[in-house]
Amino acid sequence: MVTPERSDPPRVLRTVPLWLFGSVVLLGLFVLIAGWGLGADVARRIVPRYAAMVPSTAFSFVLTGGAAFYAVKRDGSRAARRALLIVAIAVAAIAATNIGALLLTTATGLDALLHSDTRSSGVAGTASATALCFLLASGALLRLRRAGARTSDLPLTAFATVGLVLSLTAATGYAFDTDALYEVSIFTAMALHTALGFAMLFSGLLLAKLQASWVRLLIGPGTGSAGARRLFPVIVALPFVLCLATLWLTRNGVFGPNFRLSVLAIVMTVVLAVAVLSNAARENLAEARQDALTRNLQVTIGERDLLLREVYHRVKNNLQQINGLLAIEAAGVDSEDARRAFDATSRRVQALGTVHRLLIASPSLTEFRAEPFLDELCQNLASGQDAAGRGVTVEVEAAEVPLPIDLSIALGLIVNELVTNALAHAFPDGGTVTVRLTRTREGEGILTVEDDGTGGAANAKEAAGTGTLIVDGLVRQLEASLTTSGEDGTRTRIVIPKGMMEGSPHV
Amino acid sequence: MSEAKTVVIVEDEFLIANYLDGLCKQMSVEVLGLAAKADEALSLISETKPQYILMDVRLQGRRDGVDVSNAVHAERPETRIVFITGSNEPPTLDRINTDDPFRVLIKPINPSELREAFGLD
Incomplete structure (x- = not known):
């Protein structure tokens, strides 16, 4: 404003x-x-x-x-x-x-x-x-x-x-x-x-x-000042003129000094009442205009929100269509490697779709809560890779942090790669993948993806290393740092700077 | 074509920078480096002196791609700057046009447009 x-x-x-x-x-x-x-x-x-x-x-x-x-x-x-x-x-x-x-x-x-x-x-x-x-x-x-x-x-x-x-x-x-x-x-x-x-x-x-x-x-430029400019000369000059006039009238014997006081009292009362009431009328009018303006703005904001939701909705649908196209192409492919590549791409597209699905439902439209997002993302991955059937559960613990849209897209893709990798390589006989997002006192975000499996996830290189390429690239984009440790199971820890946690780095 | 054309890519989205990098390599254009921020971009460009720059408008940090272009053109006016923007709204385009850009391409990028911008057929 x-x-x-x-x-x-x-x-x-x-x-x-x-x-x-x-x-x-x-x-x-x-x-x-x-x-x-x-x-x-x-x-x-x-x-x-x-x-x-x-x-x-x-x-x-x-x-x-x-x-x-x-x-x-x-x-x-x-x-x-x-x-x-x-x-x-x-x-x-x-x-x-x-x-x-x-x-x-x-x-x-x-x-x-x-x-x-x-x-x-x-x-x-x-x-x-x-x-x-x-x-x-x-x-x-x-x-x-x-x-x-x-x-x-x-x-x-x-x-x-x-x-x-x-x-x-x-x-x-x-x-x-x-x-x-x-x-x-x-x-x-x-x-x-x-x-x-x-x-x-x-x-x-x-x-x-x-x-x-x-x-x-x-x-001053305000309407209050405009009103004061209108009333001020009257309020200043009127008592003076009035008193002078009644003084003249008493001196010339039109009425006595005490009746003069009555005349003065009543005329002043009327004048002040008119001034107060006209001011009240003006203020009411100004307030009514303000109210109308506020209502208009609220309608405009409502329309903007509606449009933004509509855009997110269409983006989500387009991503779904892309997934459909990938599925059609994948159905005609015989090679196991090629099919895996199609599956991985489809999962990435789906992760992007999850971001937009949650944005549609978010009250602020530019950010949403971390926990339901990571939860939905991980449950999609778990069911897509039949985790339950293999005795593997995916657990999500997220602090109450809002995720801005740019960060959530990068974070979604990173979590997608890390969890997929763990599900694919860590568990010959079942176990747990834990995804945790916390915030330090200084405002940095800490994402950990941890499994209690065989440690295979750390050693596994995905087909052509595209997963690693994506994770490394996005970590760099977020100006974050990534450390991996693997004694019992694999643990990946990513520290995201405060600025990235708080909003769009774009101007 | 006498020798390979050279380019610097200024783009803050890793996935898009990576895509442009791949496209340039397919077209045998030599990529001298990638930058995600305005000051990174400026030092990379003054160091490598590319013939072409693929320039995103929105960048991380306070300054945008148009600021970078102004600075580059002030020093080396012959540099061919190809703006790549996700937004074709008039305010953004007006801002780009203050710099007299060589080409403006709107995302999503069509590889043939990029090929045409490099003067390759």
């Missing part, structure tokens, strides 16, 4: 963080130069009664925005990594100093100490939310030093997401009721453009590493 390739996000997404970081730098420079350098109050606070962006905040924006911009432009370079480190430390130090000043002194931060103008213009220093946001930004900058955009990054996600939520809280507060925002102490002195600057900065940090955070779910 082919896994879907991770599609690359649209190129435009790569330039968005650069625009955002660039805007953050320009914002900081604008407030520093126009607001504090040239003394334009509109640059400091936008609206006269709003809190101002203090110089240390504007300066920190220039630093963070600049470092982040440089890092995205020169991703992974040594210079960019160094710049990020220095800026992260500097910004964190400024923020920590401001927090320390807030906690320890009545003065309102670094700017009140350093810049007389901030005191004289009655600015309420740095908001603790601003300092906190810069600490988060500093942490995120350190995570930006890691090269590569392909891995998820929990700290970066946490820093940037918390920062984004904090800054959007402030921005939303400005949209609804500035006084209410200022009542919450940590936001008291956060300027409107500080809130917007942070929103841009943290969005940029999330977009700079697309695969690092939940952003990857929005840009």
Whole structure:
């Protein structure tokens, strides 16, 4: 099965963080130069009664925005990594100093100490939310030093997401009721453009590493991501728009503040319910498609299995026909030697037929269990050579090993030759042939064919030595080794390497 | 015919390699060696420099007969490579044809086809 390739996000997404970081730098420079350098109050606070962006905040924006911009432009370079480190430390130090000043002194931060103008213009220093946001930004900058955009990054996600939520809280507060925002102490002195600057900065940090955070779910190729892209803007914008609208309606006396809450509650409930249900419908549809696909595949696999069984069946029948042809020819032959040659060939063809007969019945179609195979093969040989009549039994002991098709063909032919040879030469007065297949701990296969006869099998050379030729050739093909010992009876031991036991050597 | 043609047989099935060996000997083509694997085949071929190679497509190991042929032709383009394959499906034939083969024979091999491939009548 082919896994879907991770599609690359649209190129435009790569330039968005650069625009955002660039805007953050320009914002900081604008407030520093126009607001504090040239003394334009509109640059400091936008609206006269709003809190101002203090110089240390504007300066920190220039630093963070600049470092982040440089890092995205020169991703992974040594210079960019160094710049990020220095800026992260500097910004964190400024923020920590401001927090320390807030906690320890009545003065309102670094700017009140350093810049007389901030005191004289009655600015309420740095908001603790601003300092906190810069600490988060500093942490995120350190995570930006890691090269590569392909891995998820929990700290970066946490820093940037918390920062984004904090800054959007402030921005939303400005949209609804500035006084209410200022009542919450940590936001008291956060300027409107500080809130917007942070929103841009943290969005940029999330977009700079697309695969690092939940952003990857929005840009991903899956149907889940497609659904998220559809729902996300609605879910994000709707509460905001709705609250703004009901606020306006209450202010204009259309209904009271508490009824406004009822309207909000019910509209949110409806919207969320619609979102959940539409998502459910989409997921059900996707699952139904998946089920249909799975069913189709199962049918296809079933058809393939059927075809393969049919092929094995035909091969087996063809082998039987070959045996029939051999039998017709053999019937017209007078010479004993020639008849023996025909018999031997017929047995070999039959051994091949046994492989295919067992493959048809095997659940996997490419391998089957060793024991029934060797059993059937040996019982065919025993009955074909009237072993029972001569007081000879053939015993099979096989470990629970699956035999791949290529190995079973070679093994079948080898066992055929060795057992036939034992049956033909070892027993003037009856006995036992034992065929054993085991597997060592290392995975090698060990085939032994053993008789308790006279030892004649070891010395016997079959007609023209074809049996030996076949056994030697197949042993070589399997990269196996063969040893024969013959004290009481004959014992042939073949060690088959692990790779051959485990499957087709073909690619 | 001035002198005996020479051949190397690359085939991983012993019984088929043995059969081809017998056929070649009947046709008085001199068999310089048999190989079952790609690297075996390559060293045998560069050592013996045969005029012809009978090449099975499926071999033991990672590389197949087409890989071997590419390597041989890179060194000695005049070598005549006769592909012998059990599969006449288009993907296999396409892969063989990337090497500009001298002949392609489909198993089971008819002795007269092999005789024709050697240019014997």
